[in-house]
Amino acid sequence: MKTGRLEAFSDGVLAIIITIMVLEMKAPEEVSLNALLKVAPVFISYLLSFIYVGIYWNNHHHLMHVTQKVNGKILWANLHLLFWLSLIPFTTSWLGEHQHYKESLPVAAYGFVLLMCAVAYFVLERVLINYHDDHFALNKLPKLKWKDYVSTTLYILALPLAFINTLLSIICFVGVAIIWIMPERRLEEFMEKE
Amino acid sequence: MKTGRLEAFSDGVLAIIITIMVLEMKAPEEVSLNALLKVAPVFISYLLSFIYVGIYWNNHHHLMHVTQKVNGKILWANLHLLFWLSLIPFTTSWLGEHQHYKESLPVAAYGFVLLMCAVAYFVLERVLINYHDDHFALNKLPKLKWKDYVSTTLYILALPLAFINTLLSIICFVGVAIIWIMPERRLEEFMEKE
Amino acid sequence: MKTGRLEAFSDGVLAIIITIMVLEMKAPEEVSLNALLKVAPVFISYLLSFIYVGIYWNNHHHLMHVTQKVNGKILWANLHLLFWLSLIPFTTSWLGEHQHYKESLPVAAYGFVLLMCAVAYFVLERVLINYHDDHFALNKLPKLKWKDYVSTTLYILALPLAFINTLLSIICFVGVAIIWIMPERRLEEFMEKE
């Protein structure tokens, strides 16, 4: 099977996930600046989640770009990733509620779903590599292992930190996002040559 | 007509169905573990429905992969399938409400919609086979009749069981899901050769 | 410009329109058969609107199939059609509320939006024909004028009838839907030859 429809379906689901989060930002009934400021936590958690889903879309895009064929197992590994990503609007909405960013449980739940997304993405990569032969581009991709290591460490740190100081936990999330937004020159050059 | 736009439209509808179900998981206002546990029934019914819609997307993918042309009747048979699938978020949301998994009616309604989806999928297959000639790949596909028989039996059993013991009914639903997630080696091999 | 992205965007909007209507079918809190029956008017208006959007998707599919190129005016004529179609969930939801199918205003509003969709579709066809030359397939399409005449008549009748007897008005809507679901053998044959 070709990757065409898998990409189309994933694009659809990711486009919906990234957009429905904005529905949680309920327009305030009042018109004061105070009323607008109350939306700030929802806005910031929306922004953070938008960036995360954007990173996954970007990486998914790169991953599928080098993939030539898929089988049933890959379709399910992909659905597994989409499942965890689809929970981001839920944890985002819980985190965005008034003062919840100071509470351990919503912050830990947010981090847990992000961690599971990362695990699901890793599984998808493994399944793809197993299905292809040694000439598979994914094996030839310039390894940026340090990104994986640092972000895994930050994800795992973020969970217990949520019960000590939620701010430290949130800094971890922001840190991972920054790591992944940074352009990867070697990957870019590699993609261009393909 | 080619299948391209039928696939694109179906992908769109399935992507929306699978994603809007998560909107039913309202973030709790409290931050206690108890509050989170209350979301558990919604979460589990979401997970089950996610898998079901995933199975349909997978099978639809395979079905359209071997289809070369469509006509008006096929477009409507496909819309008929999408209609029943679009009711899954409704029955999922009813089933997911507090303690509803113990009530006959929501469980039976959930099973009825799943049964109608299976019927609609069967109709779509028939219409496709009728429109193509004997060389149509769907006729050459390795028949996995036992899956059809077992899942039909489980669907039909699940409806009366919902009025005796809802747990037995839910076991039927889970059973059908497991049957269809299992990889089909013969089908995979067949697809690869295509 | 090619029609590819216009089709993709229209498919996306139509897929969302057809699916978000189901969000109006709120799962009842109770589990009695009565509670389920209360959802019946919403369900029936959803079914009717699902069929209407399905018809428009079908016709749009056929229309774009024979179109080779688009310009800015066509993009706007298409957006104009999508605008009126996007109002269907609103009028459907108003019509579906308890006992509203007996009230003139919701029925008339429902009919008005359907009429405007038909007008917008007609405009899109005109703009397409003007942009193409005489060899354009739309000019060679077997004319099914009677469908246009009958459905226009029924739409125009439905509006005043809503203020006399809403049932007659609803019969008009159902009538138009039946006319357009019926397979068009000549069109099918023509499409196949293309």
Add this chain to the structure above:
Amino acid sequence: MKTGRLEAFSDGVLAIIITIMVLEMKAPEEVSLNALLKVAPVFISYLLSFIYVGIYWNNHHHLMHVTQKVNGKILWANLHLLFWLSLIPFTTSWLGEHQHYKESLPVAAYGFVLLMCAVAYFVLERVLINYHDDHFALNKLPKLKWKDYVSTTLYILALPLAFINTLLSIICFVGVAIIWIMPERRLEEFMEKE
């Protein structure tokens, strides 16, 4: 990388943005003409935002049509544009509430998001031009600079005007929309030759 998936993802997000705004138009419980008239402000702000998102889709369509390749930076510039566009349903919903079109803050917020969309679109254009060589079609596009100048002026005027007279501010928004709906004969001719 090719532009295919970037277009598909953007189409998905734009289709959702343009359609979920209609969800804000809650069907009134009553059936009086008065109840329907109360929806008028929501309807008008929906119409205005529909046209704006339509304009962005149109322009995005043209922009990607002449683009042959994308890199990571372009993907992020595109996501940045989609982020600001995704806030339109929020400001539209705030503006559409009862009497809010007379209030400075909702009008200014609406204008601010539109301004940021325009900025993000400009950034995307710059990033695209930087990535391509001098033969890039975007450099050869017939310059319609006056549109950019006039609409930038109107956007910047609209913000302070919202605190003097909201009506003047809204006239600015409508003015920009009219400028961009007008067909661009030179651009059309250029696109056709491509």
